[in-house]
Amino acid sequence: MDGLVAWVESTPLSQGIVASRVIWPACEIVHFIGLTLVIGIAGFFDLRLMGFLKRVPVSAARDLMPLAIAGFLMNLLTGATFFIGKPHQYVGNVAWWAKMFCLLVAGLNAMFFETTVGARTLNLGAGDDTPRSAKIVGAVSLASWLGVLYWGRMLPYIGSAF
Amino acid sequence: MTAFAAWLQDSALGVWTRESPSIWAYPTVLTLHTVGLGILVGANAVIDFRLLGFAPRLPIAALAPLYRFMWAGFVMNAVTGVMLFASDAAAKAVQPIFYVKLALIALALATTAMIRTSVARAETVRAAGAAPRATLGRFAALSLLLWAAAITAGRLMAYL
Numbered sequence: 001m002d003g004l005v006a007w008v009e010s011t012p013l014s015q016g017i018v019a020s021r022v023i024w025p026a027c028e029i030v031h032f033i034g035l036t037l038v039i040g041i042a043g044f045f046d047l048r049l050m051g052f053l054k055r056v057p058v059s060a061a062r063d064l065m066p067l068a069i070a071g072f073l074m075n076l077l078t079g080a081t082f083f084i085g086k087p088h089q090y091v092g093n094v095a096w097w098a099k100m101f102c103l104l105v106a107g108l109n110a111m112f113f114e115t116t117v118g119a120r121t122l123n124l125g126a127g128d129d130t131p132r133s134a135k136i137v138g139a140v141s142l143a144s145w146l147g148v149l150y151w152g153r154m155l156p157y158i159g160s161a162f
Numbered sequence: 163m164t165a166f167a168a169w170l171q172d173s174a175l176g177v178w179t180r181e182s183p184s185i186w187a188y189p190t191v192l193t194l195h196t197v198g199l200g201i202l203v204g205a206n207a208v209i210d211f212r213l214l215g216f217a218p219r220l221p222i223a224a225l226a227p228l229y230r231f232m233w234a235g236f237v238m239n240a241v242t243g244v245m246l247f248a249s250d251a252a253a254k255a256v257q258p259i260f261y262v263k264l265a266l267i268a269l270a271l272a273t274t275a276m277i278r279t280s281v282a283r284a285e286t287v288r289a290a291g292a293a294p295r296a297t298l299g300r301f302a303a304l305s306l307l308l309w310a311a312a313i314t315a316g317r318l319m320a321y322l
Binding site: 025028029032033035036037038039040041043044052053055056057059060061066067106126146149150153154156157158 | 182200203204205211212217218221223225310
């Protein structure tokens with residue numbers, strides 16, 4: 001791991017990110033806007049799966065998901081920029097690993113939804129309650145994305161990065 | 163203003179938020195400020211993008227419960243925002259970007275409130291058989307821009 005960190009930090013890309021006064025703050029701004037899209041749009045769909053906002057047809061709530069994916073891609077790109085800039089701050093940081101774990105849970109949970117529960121849920125219309133399996137998937141999704149946010153914000157305080 | 167800021171910074175609230183070594187002090191207050199931002203601006207984005215023409219099958223009237231989430235997010239951020247300001251009031255009170263952020267939030271809130279009233283009116287009008295107003299999309303775009311600008315100003319407080 002130390003070898004990887006040293007190699008990344010020796011690359012011109014990493015050094016360019018750290019040397020710039022603009023890149024880091026600009027990426028933070030994009031990262032925060034991206035997180036509102038993920039929490040807002042994916043959270044909206046999660047709430048419907050959990051049985052809230054019942055007047056919304058489930059498949060219609062899902063129509064906004066490309067925006068959540070756009071927010072996620074914004075954050076993947078800016079997050080990768082942070083990591084490439086200062087990898088040593090993250091690989092030894094327990095909060096960063098907790099954040100990656102929450103991301104993994106969110107991803108596996110979404111894959112589980114797409115391959116199993118999803119088909120049984122998307123035909124539910126306005127006023128229909130969701131099955132218990134969908135409620136669990138929605139709650140796990142919401143909790144794991146809030147976990148991603150929590151551990152990300154705690155990076156400087158729990159893992160003493162920065 | 164500087165006298166008030168100095169008093170606030172030395173108040174029990176300011177001292178606790180800034181100096182308590184507890185994870186529940188500054189780190190948690192800051193994290194809740196980010197969670198509240200995600201809820202407030204995120205719920206706003208759902209309605210704004212719908213009004214811009216995304217997800218046309220989404221019934222606009224059914225989105226009304228989202229305003230409760232926005233309120234919850236706003237209250238969270240008003241409370242945590244006061245605490246964060248108190249922790250560093252003397253410096254923040256003379257930071258121009260802080261006032262830019264407050265102005266952007268005020269404008270964004272006004273736009274959000276305007277959209278809410280217009281949507282309610284449009285629903286009534288449509289029930290009477292008329293077409294919905296096209297200007298709602300422009301307000302929605304303005305709302306997204308203002309909230310994104312408020313986030314930008316907030317982030318820049320750490321740099322400017």
